[in-house]
Amino acid sequence: MTALALKNLKKRFASTDVIRGVDLAIDDGEFVVFVGPSGCGKSTLLRMISGLEDITSGELYIGDRLVNDVQAARRGVAMVFQSYALYPHLTVRDNMGFGLKVRKVPAAERERRVNEAAATLKLDALLHRYPRELSGGQRQRVAIGRAIVGNPEVFLFDEPLSNLDAELRVHMRSEIAALHNRLKTTMIYVTHDQIEAMTLADKIVVLRDGLVEQVGSPRELYERPGNLFVAQFIGSPKMNVLPAQAATHLSPAAQVPSSAESVGIRPEHLSVTGPSEVGLRGKVTLNEYTGAVTLTHIQSSDAQPILALDDGREVTRLGSDVCLTAEAGNLHYFDKQGLRVAADAA
Amino acid sequence: MRRKDAPWLTLKYREMLEAWLFLSPTLIGFIIFFLGPLVAIVYYSMTEWNLLTQQATFVGLKNFHNALLVNPDFWQVLRNSGIFALGLVPLNMALALTLALALSRPFFGVVFFRTVFFAPVVTSAIAWAIVWKFLLQGEAGIVNQMLATVGIDGPNWLREPNWAMAAVIVTRVIKMVGLNMILYIAALQAIPRDYEEAARLEGASRWQIFRMIIWPLLAPTTLIIMVITTIGSFKVFDHIYQMTGGGPENGTLVLAYYIYLQGFEYFDVGYASALAMIMFVIVMALTIVQVMLRRKEME
Numbered sequence: 001m002t003a004l005a006l007k008n009l010k011k012r013f014a015s016t017d018v019i020r021g022v023d024l025a026i027d028d029g030e031f032v033v034f035v036g037p038s039g040c041g042k043s044t045l046l047r048m049i050s051g052l053e054d055i056t057s058g059e060l061y062i063g064d065r066l067v068n069d070v071q072a073a074r075r076g077v078a079m080v081f082q083s084y085a086l087y088p089h090l091t092v093r094d095n096m097g098f099g100l101k102v103r104k105v106p107a108a109e110r111e112r113r114v115n116e117a118a119a120t121l122k123l124d125a126l127l128h129r130y131p132r133e134l135s136g137g138q139r140q141r142v143a144i145g146r147a148i149v150g151n152p153e154v155f156l157f158d159e160p161l162s163n164l165d166a167e168l169r170v171h172m173r174s175e176i177a178a179l180h181n182r183l184k185t186t187m188i189y190v191t192h193d194q195i196e197a198m199t200l201a202d203k204i205v206v207l208r209d210g211l212v213e214q215v216g217s218p219r220e221l222y223e224r225p226g227n228l229f230v231a232q233f234i235g236s237p238k239m240n241v242l243p244a245q246a247a248t249h250l251s252p253a254a255q256v257p258s259s260a261e262s263v264g265i266r267p268e269h270l271s272v273t274g275p276s277e278v279g280l281r282g283k284v285t286l287n288e289y290t291g292a293v294t295l296t297h298i299q300s301s302d303a304q305p306i307l308a309l310d311d312g313r314e315v316t317r318l319g320s321d322v323c324l325t326a327e328a329g330n331l332h333y334f335d336k337q338g339l340r341v342a343a344d345a346a
Numbered sequence: 347m348r349r350k351d352a353p354w355l356t357l358k359y360r361e362m363l364e365a366w367l368f369l370s371p372t373l374i375g376f377i378i379f380f381l382g383p384l385v386a387i388v389y390y391s392m393t394e395w396n397l398l399t400q401q402a403t404f405v406g407l408k409n410f411h412n413a414l415l416v417n418p419d420f421w422q423v424l425r426n427s428g429i430f431a432l433g434l435v436p437l438n439m440a441l442a443l444t445l446a447l448a449l450s451r452p453f454f455g456v457v458f459f460r461t462v463f464f465a466p467v468v469t470s471a472i473a474w475a476i477v478w479k480f481l482l483q484g485e486a487g488i489v490n491q492m493l494a495t496v497g498i499d500g501p502n503w504l505r506e507p508n509w510a511m512a513a514v515i516v517t518r519v520i521k522m523v524g525l526n527m528i529l530y531i532a533a534l535q536a537i538p539r540d541y542e543e544a545a546r547l548e549g550a551s552r553w554q555i556f557r558m559i560i561w562p563l564l565a566p567t568t569l570i571i572m573v574i575t576t577i578g579s580f581k582v583f584d585h586i587y588q589m590t591g592g593g594p595e596n597g598t599l600v601l602a603y604y605i606y607l608q609g610f611e612y613f614d615v616g617y618a619s620a621l622a623m624i625m626f627v628i629v630m631a632l633t634i635v636q637v638m639l640r641r642k643e644m645e
Contacts (some may be wrong), residue, residue, distance in 0.1 A: 052543050073549035085540035089562045099548030102558070150548065 002061070003028040003154060003186040004049070009058035011044055011210075018044050020210040021058070026188065026203070031180050034190045035197040036207035037233070042190045043158055044313075045207070049188065050156050051075050062153060075084065078147035079156040081272040082163065084139045088129040092142050093127040099113050099150045117148045120182070137168045141239070144179065157189040173199060194234055206230050228338035231264045237295065241266045242280075244333065249280040257341045260333035267309040269330035272296055272322050279323030282306060284316050298322060387529045390619035397613035409620030419596070419604070420621070423553050424628075426511070427601040431579040433515040438575050439568070441523045446530030447556075461532070464524035471521070475588035479504065507597030510590050514598050518585050522578065526571050529626050533567035534560070569640040601625050 004026040011019035014179045019041045025031050025074055032040040041287040047053035049060065051072030060067050078099075086095050093114055094101075100110040102110050105261060118124050121141045131139055157176070161169045177200055180187055191197055197204050198218040204228075206213040206221065214226040218234075225231035225239075232238045250270075256263070273279060285305075286297035296308045296316055308324065316322060353365065359428035391409055413420045442480035449460050466474060482503040490500035503513045520593045537560065545555045583602040586592060592607070605625065609618030 052547070074549050077547070078381060079544070079547050081540050081544060083538060083540050085538065086546040087541060087545075087559055089565075098545070098550075100556070102545070102548060102550040102554050146544075146548075 002026065003030065003063065003218075004188075005059075005061040006045075006049075007059040007061070009045070009060060009278070010056045011041070011048055011053065012056045018210050019048065019056075022207075022210075022212055024205060024212065024215065026186060029184045029186055031177075031187045031189065031202045032205060033197040033203070034188065034205050034207055035192065035194055035233075036213075038192060039206040041210040042192075042207050044077075046156050046158055046188060046190045048133065050077050050155070051076075052078050052079075053173050067343065076153035077156055078150045078154075079158065079253035080140075080143045080147050080160045082159040084131075084143040084163075086139055086142055086146075088131050090129070090130075091127065092123060092129050092134070092145075095131065095142055096123075096127075096149050097144045100148065113149050113151075115196035116147075117145045120148065120179075121145045127232050130224060136164050137172060140164065140172055141175075146174070148183070153186065155185055155187040157187065159190055159192070161191070161192075169196075176200065198234070204234075206233060222339070225264075225332065228262070228264070228334045231332060231334070231340075235266055237267050237307050237309065239266050239332070240270070241334075242300070242304055243302075246280055246300070246304075247331050247333070250324060250326045251328040251331060252278060254331055255328070257333050257342050257343060259335045261336045262334045262338075264332040264334065265326050265330060267295070267307045269326050270306070270308040271325045272298070272308050272310065272316055272324070275321045276323050279325040280306075281321065281323055284320050284322055285316055287315050287318060289315060296322075298324065304325055387619045387622055390616055391623045392620075393429070393616045395614075395616045397609075397615055402616070404472065405616070408574075409617045410624070412617065413620055413624060421601050422596060423601055423604040426599055427580055429511060430515060430582065430598075430600050431576055433511070433537075434519055434579045435572065435575050437515065438519045438523055438526060438641040441519060441569060442526030442571070443530050443564075445523065445527045446534055449527070450531045450534040460528075463527055466521045467524040469521070472588050474521050475517070475585050478513075479589050482513055482517075504590055505594050510594055510598050514585060514589055518579075518582060519624050523583075523636070526575065529567055529571055530564070533564050537563050565640060572636055572640075576632055576636065577629050580625060580632075 002025050004024075006022050006024040009019055009022045010017070013172065022045060032044060036042050043052060048055050049062075051067070051070065055068050061118075062075055062077070087098065088312040090098065096117060097110045097114045100113060105113075114127070115124075118127055121144060123138070123141055123145055126134060126138060126142070131142070134142065143160070160176070161172050164172060173196060176189075180200075189196075189200060201218055203215060204218055204221050205215050208229055213233075214221060214230045216224075216226075221230060221234045227233060228241065232241065241264050244256055244263050247254040247256045247260075250263075250265060266300050275281070280300055282298040282300040284296055285299050288295040288297070293309050293311060294315055296310070298306045298308060300306055328343070331343065333343060335341050354359070361431075372581055376391040390402070392404060392406055393402040394405045394408070406578065444465055449456055482490075484490065487503070489498075489503070492502040501509045503509050541559050541563075542555055545559050550558065580600075581602050582600060583606060586600055586603045587606070590598040592603050601621070602625070605618050605621045608614050608621060
């Protein structure tokens with residue numbers, strides 16, 4: 001069943017078009033991540049769904065209800081803010097019970113639901129504390145708890161982990177994933193961090209300049225990016241893009257489509273060998289050893305910067321001549337407009 | 347023993363000397379113009395000193411005794427000051443908060459309106475009072491003429507005791523409300539928008555958002571505003587001096603103006619000093635009570 005449908009949704013601030021026509025269907029219980037560079041409109045889109053931002057044109061359905069003109073509070077959504085937005089003068093218990101209180105839910109019922117959510121999020125021992133007495137991770141959990149208590153149809157997360165340090169971010173990421181598994185509620189999550197997007201999402205929506213670039217599972221986006229932007233945005237480190245003719249150097253078996261302008265190859269799919277007859281030639285300009293992997297920066301003979309990633313056991317000497325090869329199946333071709341073109345059948 | 351090439355002062359003493367030098371301009375001013383007079387007043391309050399005869403006699407607590415137990419004026423004056431404060435403080439704060447709520451978010455013309463409401467604060471109090479005295483004249487006053495156009499027969503504002511008090515309170519509020527408005531605007535703008543949005547999403551009405559989120563978060567500002575407005579209302583002088591001169595029938599004779607009358611019209615400096623001491627104690631007590639009440643409320 002469709003939990004949410006966006007039909008040609010548009011948003012305009014004064015004379016600026018921020019969302020320029022988004023169509024999207026989100027299934028019940030799906031974890032959808034909006035990802036894109038800053039200013040792409042992902043947060044605005046989320047706020048339009050929440051009702052905090054008006055819809056300029058288009059239609060927004062939650063379940064089978066058209067909610068364009070429905071107040072935020074009546075849309076059945078709950079939102080976790082980037083800043084957490086915990087009321088500083090209220091205890092954790094009162095923060096979590098706030099929504100129930102304003103909706104005049106009886107005190108006993110309120111108590112029960114807050115305790116239930118607190119148990120789910122291991123917040124039991126913190127209920128009497130104030131937000132200022134909590135760590136970043138705990139505040140984050142309270143913010144999620146506040147959302148859970150209302151029992152919404154859809155959870156909205158606006159970059160919820162960006163205020164946490166790296167270690168806590170990884171931890172909270174897995175907690176959110178576990179929460180989704182447990183609750184099975186539809187979740188929409190905004191982030192600019194593509195690792196978060198890849199690890200959490202059932203479905204990723206890549207946005208740029210207020211338009212959807214591609215929608216798909218993390219694997220689809222990684223393995224079959226629909227255009228150059230998605231190809232370079234998804235995956236870290238980002239995909240190398242070279243002129244199409246480099247493909248035959250990288251792989252003699254490559255069947256370069258006639259319309260291809262450029263070829264993309266992910267750093268982890270490149271093999272670096274010593275000078276040889278086959279392969280794309282280049283010179284090592286920088287080695288970045290990170291322990292698990294080594295990033296090798298190479299300048300090709302026609303001065304293209306290329307990044308290669310390998311398991312890190314061997315570090316190629318700086319300045320040495322190398323040859324780069326790849327399997328034909330790992331090459332992605334793009335036409336003049338940057339759209340994906342299929343490789344010619346061999 | 348000090349080494350030959352060592353500086354004249356050690357670093358520690360040099361820094362201390364510098365600190366005192368930097369502090370000295372303010373410190374000297376504070377001692378001469380604030381601490382000195384304060385100490386002097388404590389002494390004068392225990393003397394009988396007539397400015398005309400230039401004779402000061404130590405009389406102990408006689409002035410305080412006179413004020414509190416003998417002189418019937420004092421209690422009326424104190425009552426007037428109390429009424430003035432009770433009328434002015436809530437009215438000023440309510441109006442300041444209302445204006446701040448209306449003017450804290452940007453809209454076309456917001457700067458104009460903020461300026462309009464703040465301008466009286468920087469206007470001379472005397473000029474302000476003169477203009478209002480003119481506007482509030484009996485039959486010829488513009489206020490009454492305007493009321494007459496809608497069939498209301500306005501009172502002689504500054505000549506009837508109850509109306510005179512109301513008139514000085516309201517005109518004083520209009521003059522000073524801009525200051526508190528600015529303080530409230532600053533406080534409102536410091537409250538993250540997310541709180542309001544989160545509350546909206548959870549179904550809170552505008553009134554619930556204000557009562558349950560905004561108002562509690564404004565508490566520290568409200569306390570400051572309450573304290574300074576209360577102190578200001580007890581110190582009001584120029585306004586009364588120009589608009590009513592304490593009349594009619596001593597109906598607007600407030601403490602600060604009464605002190606002025608005793609000291610500089612009747613030249614009874616000792617008694618005036620004792621009154622000033624009493625005012626100091628009252629204002630301090632009120633401030634302490636307010637701070638304690640707010641603290642209790644915040645807990």
